Amino acid sequence: MSQDPVFVRKAFSSIAGRYVLTNHVLSLGVDILWRRRVASMVKGFGAGRILDIACGSGDLAAEIIKKIPQAEVIAADFCAPMLEQARRRGLPMLLVADGMQLPFEESSFDALTVGYGLRNMASWDGALRELSRVLKPGGYLLVLDFSLPQGILRAPYRFYLHRILPMLGGWLTGNREAYDYLSDSIERFPSGEEMCSLMKANGFAEAESIPLWGGISSIYVGRKEG
Numbered sequence: 001m002s003q004d005p006v007f008v009r010k011a012f013s014s015i016a017g018r019y020v021l022t023n024h025v026l027s028l029g030v031d032i033l034w035r036r037r038v039a040s041m042v043k044g045f046g047a048g049r050i051l052d053i054a055c056g057s058g059d060l061a062a063e064i065i066k067k068i069p070q071a072e073v074i075a076a077d078f079c080a081p082m083l084e085q086a087r088r089r090g091l092p093m094l095l096v097a098d099g100m101q102l103p104f105e106e107s108s109f110d111a112l113t114v115g116y117g118l119r120n121m122a123s124w125d126g127a128l129r130e131l132s133r134v135l136k137p138g139g140y141l142l143v144l145d146f147s148l149p150q151g152i153l154r155a156p157y158r159f160y161l162h163r164i165l166p167m168l169g170g171w172l173t174g175n176r177e178a179y180d181y182l183s184d185s186i187e188r189f190p191s192g193e194e195m196c197s198l199m200k201a202n203g204f205a206e207a208e209s210i211p212l213w214g215g216i217s218s219i220y221v222g223r224k225e226g
């Protein structure tokens with residue numbers, strides 16, 4: 001299994017209705033705090049026009065709107081059933097769009113966010129270049145995603161990732177394959193310095209990695225030159 005866009009869209013379509021609840025159960029609600037932290041960082045950048053790409057059910061975009069109500073926040077995803085969940089929670093500016101090919105001109109946004117989305121895109125390099133294209137010079141990209149912890153947490157976390165999470169996710173959504181894919185995609189996805197190098201090679205002058213909870217998730221901050 002890889003990030004085949006047909007598989008990814010189908011997987012998210014099938015779990016859309018239970019996505020939010022399943023996330024909160026699998027992370028014991030901690031995912032809410034991580035999205036809040038990203039929203040606070042976006043606020044700190046003073047961004048006025050923001051794109052949340054791969055917004056899914058809109059959890060991250062909703063936190064950003066809460067923190068910066070005066071900002072223009074566009075939330076986009078290539079999976080219509082996930083966007084429908086975002087529409088139901090009342091997000092104002094929603095768009096069906098592919099992160100690999102965005103329908104925006106160069107330098108359109110002050111800040112971009114991607115929560116648990118970049119990992120699912122067909123090419124990480126291609127997606128980062130496309131995100132850099134639509135970002136204003138000096139603008140920020142924040143990527144929130146799962147990562148593999150180092151040290152003593154690594155083995156128990158991988159046990160949870162490959163044995164418990166697919167079972168629980170499958171039970172809660174009826175689609176175990178989607179959660180097997182999740183575990184495998186987390187193993188493949190670059191983390192820490194590796195992700196920072198990828199960002200620097202694809203349109204970002206600076207990149208920093210912030211591990212969360214011992215590194216089971218990370219926030220990556222990329223700044224476009226300018």
Ligand SMILES: C[S@@+](CC[C@H](N)C(=O)[O-])C[C@H]1O[C@@H](n2cnc3c(N)ncnc32)[C@H](O)[C@@H]1O
Nearest residue numbers: 054055056077078079082098099115116117120
């Ligand atoms: C795990 S969900 C994350 C949703 C939300 N950002 C959050 O924080 O919960 C991943 C989302 O990425 C979307 N996605 C994957 N590849 C995409 C792409 N190339 N363009 C746009 N959305 C994409 C999926 O449709 C799915 O809704």
